[in-house]
Amino acid sequence: MMKAWVHHETGAPDVLRLEDRPQPRPARGEILVRNRAIGLNPVDWKFISWGRAGWDWPHIPGVDGAGDIAELGEGVTHLRPGARVAYHNDLIRPGSFAEYTVIPARAAIPLPDALSFEAAAALPCPGLTAIQAIEKVPLWSGAHVLLTGASGAVGGALLQLARSRGWIVHAVCSAAQSARVRRLGAATVLDYRQDNWREIAAERTENQPLNAVFDMVSGEHAASLASLLTANGHLVCIQDRQEKAPLPPFTTTISLHEVGLNAMHAHADDLHWGKLVDAGATMAKEIVSGRFDPQIIEVESFDQLPAALTRLEHGPNPGNRVVVL
The missing domain is CATH 3.90.180.10 (Medium-chain alcohol dehydrogenases, catalytic domain)
Structure with a gap:
């Protein structure tokens, strides 16, 4: 027994x-x-x-x-x-x-x-969820990615893996976790409780396009971030999935990914x-x-x-x- x-x-x-x-x-x-x-x-x-x-x-x-x-x-x-x-x-x-x-x-x-x-x-x-997510995206050293939920267990693991590949990570988390997320390797941090954080992120992409978005919240939340991606970018859903394309056809032609360890x-x-x-x-x-x-x-x-x-x-x-x- x-x-x-x-x-x-x-x-x-x-x-x-x-x-x-x-x-x-x-x-x-x-x-x-x-x-x-x-x-x-x-x-x-x-x-x-x-x-x-x-x-x-x-x-x-x-x-x-x-x-x-x-x-x-x-x-x-x-x-x-x-x-x-x-x-x-x-x-x-x-x-x-x-x-x-x-x-x-x-x-x-x-x-x-x-x-x-x-x-x-x-x-x-x-760790294995983060590995699955990061292997969806064939990016190069110096690529810029956005990561929501960066202070959580999966987000923190994914952040560390992304930095080990030389990616520039723009993290979204609570202000209370900002310093810790920077220690894990984030280049910039946005507070998700700040009402206009999406607008700030959009303004930044005018000068520095995003090659991938990794979302830990929901399919709907991920879809709201699709417009931040540059041409041939990647939208990776770690909670939920995209049931339909979030952007019109023949625009940025982004790739959609779902992650499900189980x-x-x-x-x-x-x-x-x-x-x-x-x-x-x-x-x-x-x-x-x-x-x-x-x-x-x-x-x-x-x-x-x-x-x-x-x-x-x-x-x-x-x-x-x-x-x-």
Whole structure:
């Protein structure tokens, strides 16, 4: 048996109950991870509230975790018991809010020995989402991009990746996070609470065109920024997507992109996962070397998980919240 946070119904994080549940066993192509730390993400509290078709009840939520491999399923030869890994798990599966979690072996991100499990657990969902977003856009060193939600976990990861590629990042966030976002590499910062920030951004594009916009808010919000892009620019939606073209045809002919990390579990092949895991492993090494900030703002104990998830729901969240076992 194992301890796990489960919910028998949908609702706020306080519907979670700490219960004894059967310890799972890995099937072919899977591994069993002994969780040492759990990364909390907005998708966790959202799906506890919404529910999802295909869940077995009671459900163990949680998509991100880090720990060591306790058992290998049949056919897994590229990993070994005891190896340190982080992972992003499919929302449909029993999740990471437990002492043990079964994951597909192809989703295991190898970790350097020097990386703490706390930092590793903050990596998968924000980091892999940022990697997916940035790889949508084939830009050059010196390209100018606009990033909304720059102070959040995904936004901060994307900002750091963009700077590592030599892009000039114009960030949008709250004024309270301006200094931190500049430390992460933003060239300019606009306060989204300022009514005319879009007009300021538009004036700047008259002298310095934007090659890409990365939006963390909604499809509608992203569409409102499409006119800021120069010819052949890129509009990347990390929340929602564009159901119709936001600009008239044969104008700036921008490209539209959607990002959905969880969709990888159902629709990506092993080659896709191999590339994503490799990128995650590189990010893990860069945390150790100090070239990437995991943006941890809270480390809480396992018995306080629902309270930490409630703080995540209500924010603010200028980074990642992590639970340790």
